[in-house]
Amino acid sequence: MFSGNRMCRAIKTNPDVSWTSPWWSLVWNDFWGTPLTHSGSHKSYRPLTVLTYRLNHLFGELDPLGYHVVNVFLHFLATALFGHLASRLFRRRAVPTLVATFTFAVHPIHTEAVAGIVGRADILASIFFLLALRSYMAYLDLDASDQFKCDTSRTSKLLKRWWFLSLTVLSAFLSMLSKEHGLTVLGVCAVTDLLLVSRLRLRDLFSSHIFERGAGSSRGVQYEGVMVLVVGFLGILALRLSIMGAKTPEFSPADNPAADSDSVVLRTLTFFYLPVFNFFLLLMPAVLSFDWSMDAIPPVSSPWDVRAWLSAFVYLLLLYWGWGILDALQRRKEQEPERVERNGSTAVIHAPLVVSHGFPWDTLDVSVMGLALLLFPFVPASNLFFYVGFVVAERVLYIPSMGYCLLLALGFHLLQSKTESVPGKRILHLALVGLLLLFSVRTLVRNRDWASEESLYRSGILVNPPKAYGNLANILSAQGNKEDAERAYKLALSYRSNMADVHYNLGILYQETKRYEEAIQSYRLAIQFRPRMAMAHLNLGLVLGLLDRKEEAMEVYLHCSTLDVSGLKDPRTHEATKSLYNMLGEAHFKKGDLNEAEKWYLEALKAKPDHVPAHLTYGKLLAKLNRVEEADALFQRALKLVPEDSTVHQHYGQFLSERDRAEEAARHYVKAAESAPSEYEIIFNAANTLRQAGRNQDAEAFYRKAEATSHLNLGAMLHVNGKLEAAEESYLAALRLKPDDPITKTNLQKLRQLQGKKSKGGSSER
Structure with missing residues (x-):
């Protein structure tokens, strides 16, 4: 027996099986742990069976x-x-x-x-x-x-x-x-x-004497x-x-x-x-x-x-x-x-x-x-x-x-x-024994099919090839066998091209292998065949964001916010899923719909109270709404969660600077610059806030660091573009401002090694 899809839903992702969930949830949730009143519930009500799973989990977990x-x-x-x-x-x-x-x-x-x-x-x-x-x-x-x-x-x-x-x-x-x-x-x-x-x-049913x-x-x-x-x-x-x-209950037409x-x-x-x-x-x-x-x-x-x-x-x-x-x-x-x-x-x-x-x-x-x-x-x-x-x-x-x-x-x-004759009775008994033996052997063979997910799905190819190949591909993908998984996904779609789940899972595979354009196409097909598939919208927005197609990503997130996303559960995209509400909040924030944005930020914090990006984005929204004390509390809570994170210090520093709290802002910008010494914007902002705080000597030092960082970044780009002499000049300019910077020294060393190789190559040709 294995940990298959149904076990995943009934046991692994079912909160009612864990002893940390309240007992009363068994009464009001369905077999899969979803509230019976939820639109996505299958209305399968089996609390006694779930209770036995709970006892199993107590003694042997999963x-x-x-x-x-x-x-x-x-x-x-x-x-x-x-x-x-x-x-x-x-x-x-x-x-x-x-x-x-x-x-x-x-x-x-x-x-x-x-x-x-x-x-x-x-x-x-x-x-x-x-x-x-x-x-x-x-x-x-x-x-x-x-x-x-x-x-x-x-x-x-x-x-x-x-x-x-x-x-x-x-x-x-x-x-x-x-x-x-x-x-x-x-x-x-x-x-x-x-x-x-x-x-x-x-x-008798119609008798008056019944x-x-x-x-x-x-x-x-x-x-x-x-x-x-x-x-x-x-x-x-x-x-x-x-x-x-x-x-x-609502069922898929394919079922x-x-x-x-x-x-x-x-x-x-x-x-x-x-x-x-x-x-x-x-x-x-x-x-x-x-x-x-x-x-x-x-x-x-x-x-x-x-x-x-x-x-x-x-x-x-x-x-x-x-x-x-x-x-x-x-x-x-x-x-x-x-x-x-x-x-x-x-x-x-x-x-x-x-x-x-x-x-x-x-x-x-x-x-x-x-x-x-x-x-x-x-x-x-x-x-x-x-x-x-x-x-x-x-x-x-x-x-x-x-x-x-x-x-x-x-x-x-x-x-x-x-049957009166002895031979006849023997034939009858032999037929019975043969039937029981056939049943027993078939049961043993069928048990071997159920030994693992892969063997079970392979055994179902003859009866239901699209479903079997689709499930088999999921297993192969989880095993890291991406080529065979892709082949199985495509075989499933060759039998039935409108399977939204298979298009979505193929998109996940493309996304994991950084084939982003193909992933976008698969997610769009999944949405075409199941328009309210929130996970497909989420991942489509993520991929568009990775390709810096921000406007398209925001449109996808805004549309996703109109869907029912309360029941999203996907272990493979857990990290992305927990950020969905925050992304939806950002989309509404950029659109200017601040009330809707706040609703999604609160959902993000409700879903994951220690989600740092939600603290920062919600803090920015509260600052825009002039709810300064609430915003300040959120930034400080984020700092407690990740005290050394440069992004948190940067956002908090920006918030303090806008409130004319220059000394506090400078302190956080300096902390951010120490954590991210190669980030020009952070160092430059630190120099500005130090100047506003009247710390001119420190401001000068950070302006020099910012200039040095600027030269370093320019040199790196020239280096990549093959303009070696110009890159060398930028690196040397950076070292004049920041002589002990290790990144600049390393880049300059690599540059000169490359120049030496090219020089030797030219000599041999002559």
Whole structure:
């Protein structure tokens, strides 16, 4: 397991994982540490999962091993709980129970959930999901067992019933706090009650006696548990929506292209096909990918597409199977055990076992539970009721795979029971062993893909080349392999040219290698495809500034100030990002919009209280607004942060000089000149302030230093331009004014060495 992009967002850059952040932030922030009310929040609310990350961070900080160990342990726990459920449903038959449990344990579709740190949300949700289901079954068992008892106190029965019901709703709530679709367990519980225990038929829903006390039932009303489930579901859902806020999450069209389509036909056909595609991933997980976004699964745009016909066939088969189950349930209802009253207690006379449409009673329960587990937890990810930010996510199939494993075990059990010959049974057993071995080997191979970011992204090239190459390029760039990274970025863009992130990252690469013109082009393309991409604006402004294109840079910064930059997080450009607010302030300051400039300077200091440039620029603004005391305090605070910085002394000296505090100004200019002895402007300003302070002798000395520095700088330019004799005269003039200056002496020595080489070259030619 590795520290991938999702781990970076969920762990490394998530402030809620660190113990320095307050506990209450877990309640109000999303899974990635962004406030739920923020416009950039994905509304993924999983505080319980983040809490486990926080505990991991406490004991092992960012070491991936600790996170991986916890994930493996949680998968073991989920497997054990699922094995217990399978044992109950198969009435403790060893073979089908083991088939279901081992299939769940080694299914390759689980690799992402177990090997990827973000997948912990699905495993944790499944644990509480199974605990909720187990609690509700205990409630149903209690009700059934009480039918034979007449000596149990009414209060005791009531307390037991409500204890298990409360535990069910609480576990469902905890499952939802781990991942959103955990709440669907209440639907599975309701199906268990209505279809398998209460024997509800469709026409019963319209009966006036539905809420009457059931004969022989210990529950207050016939569907007491179901009503608690409904109330619990609505209450938890209302709480979840209120915490999320009124706004729905916004997703990139590339994450779910069909959701962004204007075609009703395309959206309908595609979204009906995706559940079928997910089912085939469970059935045959040969090809897996870390990302199925963009056009990894091309949308179904025509009814004549073979995938549309495949979807129709699967849904018809599902309807036929469902109808058979409902028919079997009705026949079971008709042959329900006869109840007779004996001395106030209820005795039960069991009817004989019957078979209808191939559904014996002991397998009917497994069929219903298998379908419920397969379908209900998948509904939130299906796009059929609301859009989600992905097309396919393998980790989302962790809970639905329980239904698949139950149905697979049921199929094996039925085949085995109908196979009478010994060779036939051996072939069946060998096929099962072969399937489990194939699943195990595929899981091992897939785990190798998840061993590192590079191996994972390389494994995804076949399925999603633009996304895989783009992510692979990021890894190669971070490794210092710039040539291969550039090649990978360009390959990604060759598949999909409108990926703003890839253009932006390519711009970063060009910027790091000082290919500034190419960087500008990449940043502009990133902005073209995502106009509100603040980081692209920021870096474009930085590069324009490096090329001394100040006016263009200021225009970019001014436009950037209109964007939402509050959520900027980019480790590669951290140094630039922390200066963004200050740059925006400078842009507004030069424009003359002082109030807007002050707002951004305050944001800069809020984001980084020890950011020295923000102190200086904000101090200049306050001085212009004649808020002298506040400005003075800012300059002095900057001096405390960097006491020897020549720039701070220079700016403070300028501020003091403008306030006619010549003596103080001179002191700071002299300090600045001592720190930067080759800066002509600083030395000249020091001479001026010394003269204003009446320190004429010191002023004269600094004027000579300034003149010497001027000669030195002129000599250096002449030296570079090849005018050696004129450069020598300037160096000698500088030494006359400042005889012991080491820089001038060094430059003059290099000049004369160059003159000597040229002189020897001329002699040899003659």
